[in-house]
Amino acid sequence: EAARTEAEAARSAVAERVGDQAAFAALVAEHQHxxxxxxxxxQARDRAGVSALEAIxxxxxxxxxxxxxxxxxxxxxxxxxxxxxxxxEADRALHDARHADMARTLRTELVPGxxxxxxxxxxxxxxxxxxxxxxxxxxxxxEKVKQAEAKGRAAHQTAAAEVAAAEERLSxxxxxxxxxxxxxxxxxxxxxxxxxxxxxxxxxLVDRLGEGDPRVLLEERSRELAEVTAAAERATAAAxxxxxxxxxxxxxxxxxxxxxxxxxxxxxxxxxxLGQTREVQAEPDIVxxxxxxxxxRLIEADERAGASLATARTEMxxxxxxxxxxxxxxxxxxxxxxxxxxxxxxxxxxAADEQVRGSRATIEAGADLDAxxxxxxxxxxxxxxxxxxxxxxxxxxxxxxxxxxxxxxLGSLHFEQLSGNAYRFTDDDRFEVLDMNAAGTERRADSLSxxxxxxxxxxxxxxxxEMVARGGGRLDAFFLDEGFGSLDPEHLDRAMDGVGxxxxxxxxxxxxxxxxxxxxxxxxxxxxxLDKHDHTxxxxxxxxxxxx
Numbered sequence: 001e002a003a004r005t006e007a008e009a010a011r012s013a014v015a016e017r018v019g020d021q022a023a024f025a026a027l028v029a030e031h032q033h034x035x036x037x038x039x040x041x042x043q044a045r046d047r048a049g050v051s052a053l054e055a056i057x058x059x060x061x062x063x064x065x066x067x068x069x070x071x072x073x074x075x076x077x078x079x080x081x082x083x084x085x086x087x088x089e090a091d092r093a094l095h096d097a098r099h100a101d102m103a104r105t106l107r108t109e110l111v112p113g114x115x116x117x118x119x120x121x122x123x124x125x126x127x128x129x130x131x132x133x134x135x136x137x138x139x140x141x142x143e144k145v146k147q148a149e150a151k152g153r154a155a156h157q158t159a160a161a162e163v164a165a166a167e168e169r170l171s172x173x174x175x176x177x178x179x180x181x182x183x184x185x186x187x188x189x190x191x192x193x194x195x196x197x198x199x200x201x202x203x204x205l206v207d208r209l210g211e212g213d214p215r216v217l218l219e220e221r222s223r224e225l226a227e228v229t230a231a232a233e234r235a236t237a238a239a240x241x242x243x244x245x246x247x248x249x250x251x252x253x254x255x256x257x258x259x260x261x262x263x264x265x266x267x268x269x270x271x272x273x274l275g276q277t278r279e280v281q282a283e284p285d286i287v288x289x290x291x292x293x294x295x296x297r298l299i300e301a302d303e304r305a306g307a308s309l310a311t312a313r314t315e316m317x318x319x320x321x322x323x324x325x326x327x328x329x330x331x332x333x334x335x336x337x338x339x340x341x342x343x344x345x346x347x348x349x350x351a352a353d354e355q356v357r358g359s360r361a362t363i364e365a366g367a368d369l370d371a372x373x374x375x376x377x378x379x380x381x382x383x384x385x386x387x388x389x390x391x392x393x394x395x396x397x398x399x400x401x402x403x404x405x406x407x408x409x410l411g412s413l414h415f416e417q418l419s420g421n422a423y424r425f426t427d428d429d430r431f432e433v434l435d436m437n438a439a440g441t442e443r444r445a446d447s448l449s450x451x452x453x454x455x456x457x458x459x460x461x462x463x464x465x466e467m468v469a470r471g472g473g474r475l476d477a478f479f480l481d482e483g484f485g486s487l488d489p490e491h492l493d494r495a496m497d498g499v500g501x502x503x504x505x506x507x508x509x510x511x512x513x514x515x516x517x518x519x520x521x522x523x524x525x526x527x528x529x530l531d532k533h534d535h536t537x538x539x540x541x542x543x544x545x546x547x548x
Contacts, residue, residue, distance in 0.1 A: 001242075007235035011228035034198040041194040045187040052184045055177040062173045066166040073159040080156045083149040090145045094138040101135055134525045144507070263287055270294050274301070403467075404429030411456075411463035418455045418494045423448075431460075451486035458498050465502060465509075478502055481514040489519075496523055 110116065110126045261282040267290045271278040274297055280290045408431055412424040416436070426432040426442060433443045433456070448456060458480065465475050480499070487495055502511050513520065521527060528544035 001239050004235040004239045007232035011232050014224055014228045038194040038198050041191040045191045048184040048187040052180040055180040059173045059177050062170040066170050069163045069166040073163050076156040076159040080152040083152040086145040087149050090142040094142050097135045097138040137525055401429045407463050411460045414459035414462040415456055418459055418498055462498055477510040479512045485517050
């Protein structure tokens with residue numbers, strides 16, 4: 001800064017010395033100032049132009065996004081309209097199926113010659129009841145299309161929200177576009193004003209060169225003034241570089257102080273771990289001394305710990321030797337009952353009470369050794385167990401056991417529901433049965449009746465399907481062979497409810513029931529009826545093959 005000030009003074013002195021150049025120097029300085037101002041105005045105008053162009057492009061992008069959101073909203077509206085129409089169709093189909101079922105029920109009650117309960121006319125011929133209407137299927141269809149309608153309505157609401165957000169963003173972008181256009185106009189006006197001021201200064205510079213050839217005078221005066229001006233510019237550049245170097249040095253100093261502070265905090269934490277509360281100031285010498293002292297304390301602590309460990313080992317060895325020596329002097333082995341032997345020795349050698357008390361104190365001092373031996377044995381057994389259990393085969397068996405336990409736990413919920421809260425599975429992976437009517441008595445699975453066994457299998461099938469679905473997998477087909485004939489009407493209804501859940505969980509899942517029970521025909525919609533040929537005995541399809 002001092003060199004820059006000196007160079008500026010030299011430039012002023014030269015301008016004054018060459019003649020009536022003070023005004024000229026001021027005019028040149030003003031000219032340079034106006035040139036810089038014009039350059040800044042031009043740069044500001046360029047930046048304003050770039051900002052205005054970016055604002056225009058942002059409006060174009062957001063306009064396209066808004067149009068896309070509107071198209072998505074139109075598509076969601078059309079999809080919702082179709083879903084609403086399908087709900088109406090499914091509702092009408094369910095309504096028709098229920099009416100058909102009522103008509104079918106009415107046909108079963110008609111008697112030839114009796115009056116019809118609907119038209120009051122005599123019934124000539126009773127029409128066939130026909131196949132039961134697919135009311136359950138119509139109800140499932142209605143539920144599916146209602147779910148589709150709900151999804152379509154949610155999608156329509158999401159698309160509407162996206163349109164509103166797009167409109168808000170587009171409105172903001174258009175406001176920014178107007179602001180940038182106004183800024184560009186202001187930058188153009190400022191640039192024109194700067195250029196006009198610069199042109200006036202240039203004209204005045206030529207007018208004030210004095211007599212003679214203006215070009216020669218301008219060249220002479222400019223040359224001399226250029227030299228001192230160049231020196232001043234070099235000084236200004238050097239000052240700028242020095243200022244940048246100073247800022248860099250300050251920034252490095254701040255970073256160093258921050259790292260020094262972090263190190264001081266870590267050293268304070270180490271002192272806390274050593275059981276002392278010390279505040280370490282973030283000064284280089286203090287941090288260095290604290291670091292050295294912490295290191296010395298850690299070395300001392302390590303040496304003390306090593307000495308304590310060696311002493312403890314020596315004391316433990318001495319205690320063990322003392323115990324062995326006392327047992328040998330008493331004539332006892334490691335497994336003998338010391339209390340009984342002590343009582344016998346006290347009866348035989350009453351005069352040795354003092355020695356016995358001393359021996360007992362020695363043994364009590366070594367009691368901790370027995371506890372440590374017991375803990376070591378327990379840890380050794382645990383390590384052996386872990387080594388065995390972590391073998392590939394044992395570990396996979398452990399994982400399979402966990403899965404089987406989860407299957408039994410989930411299957412118990414379904415088994416209780418299907419059996420009317422009569423049975424559950426055990427909590428382990430053996431799939432034994434708990435009889436809840438007998439206070440939770442455990443029974444073998446093969447002690448169940450045929451119907452109860454079927455309900456247990458169905459409960460496990462439901463649980464397996466649910467576990468596979470939770471894990472992201474699929475079970476696409478179930479084949480349930482017989483077992484229905486052994487069920488009473490109540491348990492048959494529960495079993496059919498369980499089968500219905502298998503289908504409801506995944507509409508694409510195939511569930512095939514093989515049964516001779518007549519009630520099953522009325523409960524199912526898709527039937528394949530089989531029979532044997534009278535002569536050949538071969539199985540043949542009677543009806544329903546077209547539905548497969």
